[in-house]
Amino acid sequence: MSVQSYIDKVMKSTMQSTPGQTEFYQAVEEVLGTLEPILLAEPKYDNYNILERIVIPERQILFRVVWMDDAGKIQTNIGYRVQFNSAIGPYKGGLRFHPSVNLGIIKFLGFEQIFKNSLTGLSIGGGKGGSNFDPKGKSDGEIMRFCQSFMIELSKHIGETRDVPAGDIGVGGREIGYMFGEYKRLTGNFEGILTGKGVNWGGSLTRTEATGFGSVYFAENVLNKQDDSLKGKIATVSGSGNVAIYTIQKLYDMGATPVTCSDSRGMIYDKNGIDLDSLKLIKEINRQSIDEYCLIHKHATYLPVHSYPEGTNAVWAVPCDVAFPSATQNELNLEDIKNLHKNGCKLVCEGANMPSTPEAIDYMQANGIMYAPGKAANAGGVATSQLEMSQNASMQKWTFAEVDDKLRSIMKSIFDLSYDTSKEFEDEGNLMKGANIAGFRKVADSMIDQGAV
Structure with missing residues (x-):
C-alpha cells in the first residue's frame, strides 16, 4: 500500500x-x-x-x-x-x-x-x-x-x-x-491543577498576554527571515478577547499599527490605530459589545455582522500588510483571503485555533502569501502555561520580564524548528508542513519508545 x-x-x-x-x-x-x-x-x-x-x-x-x-x-x-x-x-x-x-x-x-x-x-x-x-x-x-x-x-x-x-x-x-x-x-x-490563575495565588505574570504576544513574536521571526520586520506595518486583527487585545498591544510595541478588532456582533475599523485603553475598558472591565468603541472614538467605523457581504468577514476587507485572525475556527475563508491578497497582505499569522479554511490555506500557498499556522504561531499561551506549572512545582515566582524573555525565546525556537524541518523535507518556508512534521515526529517517537499504550 x-x-x-x-x-x-x-x-x-x-x-x-x-x-x-x-x-x-x-x-x-x-x-x-x-x-x-x-x-x-x-x-x-x-x-x-x-x-x-x-x-x-x-x-x-x-x-x-x-x-x-x-x-x-x-x-x-x-x-x-x-x-x-x-x-x-x-x-x-x-x-x-x-x-x-x-x-x-x-x-x-x-x-x-x-x-x-x-x-x-x-x-x-x-x-x-x-x-x-x-x-x-x-x-x-x-x-x-x-x-x-x-x-x-x-x-x-x-x-x-x-x-x-x-x-x-x-x-x-x-x-x-x-x-x-x-x-x-x-x-x-x-495544587497547580489549573493554569491562568490569579497572580496572587499561583498564577504567572505574562500568562494573560502570552498567546497574543507569542503570535506577534512568531510573525516577527517570519518577517525577519525575509529581511523585514513589523515596524511600520498596518495590521488587521480579529477578535477582542485576550488573544486579540494582547496581539494589538504587542504590535504597537513592535512598531506596527493595528487598525481592526471584532466580536460576535461586528467589527471596528480605526484608521488611526485601535485605542488599546478603550478596548480594554470595553471588553475586560465593562464586558460590553465592541460597538461601544464608537461612542468613545466617533471617527471609527463600526460594521455589524449582518451588514457584511455574504460569506465574508469585514475585518479581512481592510487593506493591511499583515493579518492576525485571533477569534475562532474557520473565520478566514477563500473570499476573505482573496480580499486580503488584493489589498496587499503579505503574511497571515494565526492567533486562533484553525481560523483559516483549507481553501484559504491552499490559496495562500499558491499565491506566495506567507502563512504562520496556529499550532506554531499561537503556542505562546500553552508554553507560558507550562512555565506557570514550573513555577508552581518549584514554589517560585518569576518577573514579567523573565517570563516574557522565555516566551520570546520559545517562539523563536518554534519558528526555527518549523522552518528547518520544512527545509529538511525539501519544502523550505512551508511552515505548516514543517510544524506538523516536527510536532508529529517528537510525539510519534515517544509513543514508539513507550510501547503498545
Missing part, C-alpha cells in the same frame, strides 16, 4: 468511526495531509501503527453539569474533557465555554494541541475540554455556580502530573478562580 493510500485509509476510518465531527476531520486531514514525506522516510511509523493510534484520544469524558440560575431554576449543560495524548507529558489544553461546543470541536482542539504542545519543546501532552454553557448575559453568581458544578466532575480526572487545564474562549481569570476554589474545597489541596 502506498503512503497516500495509507493516509486515505486512516482518514476514512476516522470519519466512519466518529460521525458528524466536521471540525475534527478538518484538523486530522490538515495534519495527515502533510506527513507523506516523513512516512516515506521512516517506515517505522507505519510498522508501529502510529497514525491509527494518534487520531484516537486516550480518553473521552462527557458529563452532566447541573446548576441553579438566579431565578432558582435548575439548568443543565454538557461538560467535556478529551485527554488526547500523554506521550510527552501530562495532558495540557484549555477549557472552552461557548454554546457552539460539542465533542467534535473539543476533539479538533485537542488534536491540534498534541502538536502545538510538542513544538514548544516542553513536557506537555495534548488535551482539551469545555461545555456548551454560555457565560454571556449570566451574572457572576450564575457563572460561579456553573463553574463549581463543572469542577465537581472535572476534579476526578485532573492533577498536577495527570491533566492541567487552562482557559480558552469564555474562560478567563474569573472562571479559573471559581473552578480553582471549588477544587480546593473538594480536595483540601492547594
Whole structure:
C-alpha cells in the first residue's frame, strides 16, 4: 500500500468511526495531509501503527453539569474533557465555554494541541475540554455556580502530573478562580491543577498576554527571515478577547499599527490605530459589545455582522500588510483571503485555533502569501502555561520580564524548528508542513519508545 493510500485509509476510518465531527476531520486531514514525506522516510511509523493510534484520544469524558440560575431554576449543560495524548507529558489544553461546543470541536482542539504542545519543546501532552454553557448575559453568581458544578466532575480526572487545564474562549481569570476554589474545597489541596490563575495565588505574570504576544513574536521571526520586520506595518486583527487585545498591544510595541478588532456582533475599523485603553475598558472591565468603541472614538467605523457581504468577514476587507485572525475556527475563508491578497497582505499569522479554511490555506500557498499556522504561531499561551506549572512545582515566582524573555525565546525556537524541518523535507518556508512534521515526529517517537499504550 502506498503512503497516500495509507493516509486515505486512516482518514476514512476516522470519519466512519466518529460521525458528524466536521471540525475534527478538518484538523486530522490538515495534519495527515502533510506527513507523506516523513512516512516515506521512516517506515517505522507505519510498522508501529502510529497514525491509527494518534487520531484516537486516550480518553473521552462527557458529563452532566447541573446548576441553579438566579431565578432558582435548575439548568443543565454538557461538560467535556478529551485527554488526547500523554506521550510527552501530562495532558495540557484549555477549557472552552461557548454554546457552539460539542465533542467534535473539543476533539479538533485537542488534536491540534498534541502538536502545538510538542513544538514548544516542553513536557506537555495534548488535551482539551469545555461545555456548551454560555457565560454571556449570566451574572457572576450564575457563572460561579456553573463553574463549581463543572469542577465537581472535572476534579476526578485532573492533577498536577495527570491533566492541567487552562482557559480558552469564555474562560478567563474569573472562571479559573471559581473552578480553582471549588477544587480546593473538594480536595483540601492547594495544587497547580489549573493554569491562568490569579497572580496572587499561583498564577504567572505574562500568562494573560502570552498567546497574543507569542503570535506577534512568531510573525516577527517570519518577517525577519525575509529581511523585514513589523515596524511600520498596518495590521488587521480579529477578535477582542485576550488573544486579540494582547496581539494589538504587542504590535504597537513592535512598531506596527493595528487598525481592526471584532466580536460576535461586528467589527471596528480605526484608521488611526485601535485605542488599546478603550478596548480594554470595553471588553475586560465593562464586558460590553465592541460597538461601544464608537461612542468613545466617533471617527471609527463600526460594521455589524449582518451588514457584511455574504460569506465574508469585514475585518479581512481592510487593506493591511499583515493579518492576525485571533477569534475562532474557520473565520478566514477563500473570499476573505482573496480580499486580503488584493489589498496587499503579505503574511497571515494565526492567533486562533484553525481560523483559516483549507481553501484559504491552499490559496495562500499558491499565491506566495506567507502563512504562520496556529499550532506554531499561537503556542505562546500553552508554553507560558507550562512555565506557570514550573513555577508552581518549584514554589517560585518569576518577573514579567523573565517570563516574557522565555516566551520570546520559545517562539523563536518554534519558528526555527518549523522552518528547518520544512527545509529538511525539501519544502523550505512551508511552515505548516514543517510544524506538523516536527510536532508529529517528537510525539510519534515517544509513543514508539513507550510501547503498545
